[in-house]
Amino acid sequence: GDSVTQMEGPVTLSEEAFLTINCTYTATGYPSLFWYVQYPGEGLQLLLKATKADDKGSNKGFEATYRKETTSFHLEKGSVQVSDSAVYFCALSDLQGGSEKLVFGKGTKLTVNP
Amino acid sequence: EPEVTQTPSHQVTQMGQEVILRCVPISNHLYFYWYRQILGQKVEFLVSFYNNEISEKSEIFDDQFSVERPDGSNFTLKIRSTKLEDSAMYFCASRKGLADTDTQYFGPGTRLTVL
Numbered sequence: 001g002d003s004v005t006q007m008e009g010p011v012t013l014s015e016e017a018f019l020t021i022n023c024t025y026t027a028t029g030y031p032s033l034f035w036y037v038q039y040p041g042e043g044l045q046l047l048l049k050a051t052k053a054d055d056k057g058s059n060k061g062f063e064a065t066y067r068k069e070t071t072s073f074h075l076e077k078g079s080v081q082v083s084d085s086a087v088y089f090c091a092l093s094d095l096q097g098g099s100e101k102l103v104f105g106k107g108t109k110l111t112v113n114p
Numbered sequence: 115e116p117e118v119t120q121t122p123s124h125q126v127t128q129m130g131q132e133v134i135l136r137c138v139p140i141s142n143h144l145y146f147y148w149y150r151q152i153l154g155q156k157v158e159f160l161v162s163f164y165n166n167e168i169s170e171k172s173e174i175f176d177d178q179f180s181v182e183r184p185d186g187s188n189f190t191l192k193i194r195s196t197k198l199e200d201s202a203m204y205f206c207a208s209r210k211g212l213a214d215t216d217t218q219y220f221g222p223g224t225r226l227t228v229l
Contacts, residue, residue, distance in 0.1 A: 032214070043118070043205060044157070044220040051214045089157065095212060100145065101159035101170060102207075102218060 002027045006090045006105035013080055013112050021075040021108045023064075023090035029097030033057075033066050033073040036089040038107070044089065047075075080112045116140045118221035120206050126227045127196055135191045135224045137206030145209040146189045147218060148181065150174070150202040157205065163189065196228045 007022040025031065035047040035057070048057030053068035062077045073090060090105040119138045127133050139146050148160040161171045163181050180192045189208075193200055203225050207218040 034217070036220075041222075043120075043222040044207075046217050046219070049217065091157075099170060100162050100209070100212065101147070101172070102149070102157075103159070104149075104157040106156050 004105035009108040016079045019077040029094040031092040031094040034091040038087045120221035124225045137189045139208030143208035147207040149205045152202045201228045
């Protein structure tokens with residue numbers, strides 16, 4: 001079945017450092033790809049998404065590009081802030097394949113220190 | 115901004131008891147979902163619901179689980195006879211439609227602890 005593998009955490013960075021969280025996927029169809037973020041004590045919030053190859057999703061300084069050739073959707077941010085401390089989840093859904101469900105990676109906890 | 119709400123935020127129950135987890139989806143959304151996350155593990159899909167019917171369910175969603183939309187606003191997940199392994203964070207989500215521009219919006223979760 002479809003699956004998502006993302007970089008094991010936790011990740012600890014200093015403010016203004018560059019962030020990369022790796023995510024690769026396995027899917028039989030042509031999925032849409034997502035990054036969700038969970039701040040402490042809150043639910044999952046959509047951070048960005050991409051629905052086709054070479055699409056770049058971006059939001060709040062975060063970016064990820066849908067790479068079909070490497071089946072990847074790595075999350076990047078050029079300069080992290082303390083407020084970015086959260087757990088980040090990579091996910092896919094294969095609506096074209098007939099399924100609405102989101103398939104999640106395990107999550108990567110990011111801590112940004114001042 | 116409209117949001118998905120869930121109650122209670124934390125539920126403690128004894129093994130074998132029935133629990134009902136409640137969710138109020140965003141008001142104009144038509145598609146509803148439950149997921150769970152056992153501590154330290156992945157967020158896992160349980161069930162999707164549309165037009166008062168289950169449209170998809172996972173292997174986890176066995177006969178002990180049921181979902182219902184009893185009125186125009188609530189969406190509930192019932193576990194008939196809880197087991198220790200049902201302890202998890204349960205997330206409700208809703209979605210307006212199935213277009214690429216529509217996405218699933220999640221609630222804050224209910225932490226279920228089975229003793």
